Amino acid sequence: MLPTARCLSAKPAGFIKRSAEELSRLSRIAWNSEALHTPTKPYTLLDFEDESTVAGCKTMADRAVGGFSTASLDYIPADPSTNTPAHARFHGSISTKLPNNWRVERTGYAAFRNKDRGFWLFGRLYWDVDPYSYLALRVKSDGRRYTVNIQTDSIVETDIHQHRLYTRHHRVQNQTSRDNLPSYSSEAAESPELAETLFPRGIPPSLSDVPPESTIMSSSAATSGGTRWETILLPFHSFVRTNHGLVVEPQTSLLRQRVKSIGIGLTDRVEGPYDLRIHRIWATNGISEEEFEDEKRICGADALPIDEGVRTGWRGDSPSDHPEDKGSQPGGAGKTKGLKGLRSEWE
Numbered sequence: 001m002l003p004t005a006r007c008l009s010a011k012p013a014g015f016i017k018r019s020a021e022e023l024s025r026l027s028r029i030a031w032n033s034e035a036l037h038t039p040t041k042p043y044t045l046l047d048f049e050d051e052s053t054v055a056g057c058k059t060m061a062d063r064a065v066g067g068f069s070t071a072s073l074d075y076i077p078a079d080p081s082t083n084t085p086a087h088a089r090f091h092g093s094i095s096t097k098l099p100n101n102w103r104v105e106r107t108g109y110a111a112f113r114n115k116d117r118g119f120w121l122f123g124r125l126y127w128d129v130d131p132y133s134y135l136a137l138r139v140k141s142d143g144r145r146y147t148v149n150i151q152t153d154s155i156v157e158t159d160i161h162q163h164r165l166y167t168r169h170h171r172v173q174n175q176t177s178r179d180n181l182p183s184y185s186s187e188a189a190e191s192p193e194l195a196e197t198l199f200p201r202g203i204p205p206s207l208s209d210v211p212p213e214s215t216i217m218s219s220s221a222a223t224s225g226g227t228r229w230e231t232i233l234l235p236f237h238s239f240v241r242t243n244h245g246l247v248v249e250p251q252t253s254l255l256r257q258r259v260k261s262i263g264i265g266l267t268d269r270v271e272g273p274y275d276l277r278i279h280r281i282w283a284t285n286g287i288s289e290e291e292f293e294d295e296k297r298i299c300g301a302d303a304l305p306i307d308e309g310v311r312t313g314w315r316g317d318s319p320s321d322h323p324e325d326k327g328s329q330p331g332g333a334g335k336t337k338g339l340k341g342l343r344s345e346w347e
Contacts, residue, residue, distance in 0.1 A: 039131050040310050042291050043283040045262055046114060048088035051075045057263075059112045061092065066099030067107035076277070085298055087140075087279040096269050110274070113149065113263025126153060127259040132283035134216070134233040135163075135262075136291075138298065140277035141227060143169040145209075145268040150239060153258035161239035161254045165264060166211035168218065169227050204247065206238040214238055218302040229279065229298045233286075286310040 046053055059071040070092035078086040096108040117125040129135075135148065146165040205212040216233035236256060241248045245267065262281055266274055279298065286307025287295060295303040 038314060039285060040288050040313060042136070042288065043127075043129065043132060044280065045127055045129075045259075045283060046278075046281040048075070048278055048280060049078070049086040051086075053114075054088045057088075057112050057114050059090075059092075059110070060265075061110040062095075062107040065104050065107070066101050067104070067109075068095035068097050068099075069093060069108060069110050071110035071112065073112045083298070083300075085279050087277050090264060090276045090278060091274060093273045094266065094269065094271055096271055108269035108271075109265065109267045111149065111263055111265030113151070113261045115261075117260070124153075126257070127262075127283075128257045129236065129259055129283040130256040131285075132236070132256075133285050134235055134283070135281070136231060136233050136284045137165065137281050138229060138231045138279040138295075139165070139167065140229050140279075141165070141167040141169050142275045143167070143227070144266060144270065144274050144276075146276060147207075147265045147267065148234060148239075149261075149263045149265055150254060150259060151261045152255040153260055154252075154255055156243065159241055159243050159248065162242050163206045163234045163239045164208070164211075165232065165234075166215050166217060167230050167232060169230075204240045206234075207240055207247075212238065216304065218299060218304055228300075228302060229277075230302065231287075231295055231299060231304050233284065233304070 046057075048054055054073060054075040057073055059073050061067065061069045061071040063069065071090070072092050074089045074091070076084075076087050076089050078084060090112055092110050094108050094110060098104060098107060117127075135150070137148065148163045148165050150161045151159070152161070206214075211217070214235045215238075218230050236254055239254050241251050241254075264276065264278070266276075280294075284291065286309055287304045288310045289306055292303070292306045
């Protein structure tokens with residue numbers, strides 16, 4: 001079977017192109033002296049409007065150990081009639097059925113991540129997100145308990161830093177805060193014995209069912225009449241170090257200068273289909289004017305407002321010139337984060 005022209009064009013960038021793109025990016029940073037101040041522009045990591053980005057990802061499921069869960073990542077073209085951008089569709093079915101293998105005691109997972117980014121002129125290619133506070137994701141969720149996974153060039157290669165992907169459609173059990181989000185079936189709850197094994201010192205806030213206050217989500221996304229595109233900002237400092245699904249002690253900070261891969265997984269062990277749409281994943285210090293254009297176009301009235309700290313370069317508490325910017329961040333409507341507030345997120 002011969003590859004089509006579309007398949008060939010969607011292949012990940014080769015060595016020369018990767019080197020040229022990275023040199024161009026670093027030259028732009030040096031020319032604009034961006035390394036001398038806190039970045040106000042976004043740093044795109046995975047842009048699924050580009051079909052080659054989807055081709056540069058791999059899926060994983062418990063079928064690798066004899067399970068029956070499935071995972072697919074498909075490229076979905078833009079649909080101007082519904083104002084839907086081109087994006088990736090992560091979908092499949094979760095099954096907790098055990099294979100005829102006595103070594104396998106637990107199944108029911110699926111995930112995807114980008115493939116190894118390869119090499120460029122100066123060695124292996126990594127993402128350096130050290131100057132940024134947040135990992136931003138624009139998604140359209142079915143409400144299941146997805147987890148964002150980040151792998152770095154750490155000493156223990158199998159370590160993964162994780163954070164729950166909270167959205168306004170995120171289904172939680174016995175919800176008592178954060179806008180009374182709908183609940184999911186009690187079948188998805190882990191047993192006390194398993195929870196004690198996974199979280200020996202208690203469930204970390206960023207992996208719990210209730211979104212912590214540090215998570216930034218759109219303020220008014222509807223939870224009825226169908227899901228919508230949402231943008232979620234997850235603080236890098238809140239990611240939890242895990243190994244094979246177990247929280248590792250002592251915790252170590254995410255090695256932001258050498259990020260190898262970013263992906264999303266589903267381990268809620270609820271049988272049935274799942275469907276998550278992902279438009280883009282990027283690093284940011286808050287929604288800038290540049291990001292807001294796409295944000296408003298795709299998310300509409302539920303778009304995250306421009307971060308006043310980003311707008312002013314964290315020079316101080318200046319009032320917003322735009323009424324739609326109010327209420328954008330936790331801790332008060334229209335509150336400027338300021339340099340002090342930004343530093344507190346890095347600590």
